[in-house]
Amino acid sequence: MEIIRVENLNYYYQDGETIRTILKDLTVSFEKGKFYTILGPSGCGKTTFLSLLAALDEPKSGTIYYNDKDIKAIGYEKYRRNMISIIFQSYNLVPYMTAVENVMIPMAITENEIPKNSKEVAYNLLDYIGLTKSKANRVVNKLSGGEQQRVAIARSLASNVDIIFADEPTGNLDQELENEIIGVFKDLAHHHNKCVIMVTHSKEIADMSDVSYQLRKGVLSHNE
């Protein structure tokens, strides 16, 4: 079931009179229940594409539809608040808060229905991604990189959205942790009917996804 569709998406950087095309007429759609990867070398525009899908930036032309509604019409802020969540390579957690407090942040921001016992829900989410309660109560900068990334994944699940974007989330982790996290993404897609779209430069990770796209010279193509 298609949840997000991109039509004729264009993006470029302008430096004086020089125009550097990043994305050229991209048209693609994503479905719920699948784990997608977007593969490409550094600087090919993967992160830019993800930032456009996540409404952190605005395309120069083209349209992104969420459930057939233009996300611009929905409102970028509202779209980020209620329809998607993002996992960053560098975790981006609030450093002076505990893991559970970090997970609770989007629960207060989203307008989606969240159970009243939000703290319990946060603990459960952390437990689901493999963080014990004692670690959940630690200030996040006292946790390891892998644990911090787990907190970031739990946080992305807290607002109960259908789409999860991940920007090279395993870039700073070792192989074992990488495999664990990819396992979580697959589980989220296959057992929780989420649409997980992950940007990576790793062919191995791309091979583990349900659908993999290759971004090269601004053009998106199926990765065979």
Added chain:
Amino acid sequence: MNFMKRAFLSLIRRKGKSLILLVIIFILSNVMAGSIAIGQASRNVEKTMKQQLGANATVEMDWEKMQNWTEEQWQNIQYVTPSMADQIGALPYVKYYDYNSEAYINSTTLKMYDPNMMDQQYNYFPLRGVNYAPVLDIANGTADLVEGRVFSDEDIAKANYVVLISDKLAEQNNLFVGDIVMLNNEIRIWDQATNQESVFATRDIALEIIGIFSPKVNTNQEENGGWIDYTPFNRMYVPNGVVHAENRWMTEQYMIAYPDSGITPDQLERVYINPVFVLNNPEEVESFRTEAMTYLPDYYKVNVSSDAYDSVAGPIKFIGSLSNTILYVAIGATILILSLVVILFLRDRKHELGIYLSLGESKSKVMAQILIEVVAIAVLGITLSLFTGNSIAEATSQSMMDLRAGIEGDGPDGPIYRDSMIYNPGGITEEDVMEAYSIEFSWDYVLILYGVGVGTVLLSSIAPMIYILRLKPKKIMM
């Protein structure tokens, strides 16, 4: 974890930053609190002293406007007439009024009261004519009636020969209520042939004592700079008609004694009066001044008793004005310093703000969170400075007064009205004003400090808020 909870967590978990902000706000608030306390104290002195002085107005010629007058203008000069005084007295601002005419009458039987004066040949007593029967000086408290009564309306209307004298004068001359005081209205002329003064005409004036008053005069020689004015003890209050009659008789005798003097018969009817108006409300002084001037020639001016405060309040006004300047500078400095510090702190928290924005938090709520944090610390800083600022104000007030004393001593310009004939019934001095000055911990002070303090902090938050508005989550996060 809504924005208010986040603000609370930030305040308690980022203790170092919160403490730095608290110290900065506390220091700046102390300057503001001190200035506000000093400003309040000087305003309170003004209010108290002006209330003490009451709202009494007098009319006098404005000599500055008359400096370049022609002889013709001087010849056609108009004096304030009783009818002008009545018109001004009918204004709604006036509670009651009086106008006085003066005469100086000799007595061969009475001795003037002045403990330092030797016996002298002539004793010219100041007779103050009264139109307001309860006698203005007694009504406004500059003298107390200690025996007998004040004038009746009939005494005034019929110009009865009755008099009020001071307790000291009565004691010195063994006089009591009901006694008759004898004065001699006499015209003395200088005979150039014999080179001697002689009495040209004389007539006895018999005044019945109806009341004895005690003027409130400070007779402490040290406090008065070694000089005491005993005029209030020798002053006699009589109905205006008595003064007019005696002045008229004197003018008639001069016309006879000096036929070529140029005194015309119409001058016999001329009455010189000094009106005094007691107003209902000291705050209506300026309205009264404006309306009263419409009944007076333009070379007159209206002096108000509260002007007397201005003439002696130099140091307090200096302190008040200096404290205002310091307050404005402190507000400016606070806005600048706090804006910069908060922006610096926000730059440190750029990633945190980016996280909220990437999660879809509205910029208004992110701004609200920062505002709550800053205002919460500000309220704490201001609360602490309420007490310390008050103490600072007390400590610095004296230094500021000393500074003013130094400026006054060195500079050519002292208080500008010091020599003016301002009606000053309470006789307030610079010392009275300084004594009335005190730094108080009042509700007004608390409310003004919170208002100014929080207002300044809010103004300081404008630049940091603009910084948040300009944040782009993609640039921060990816």
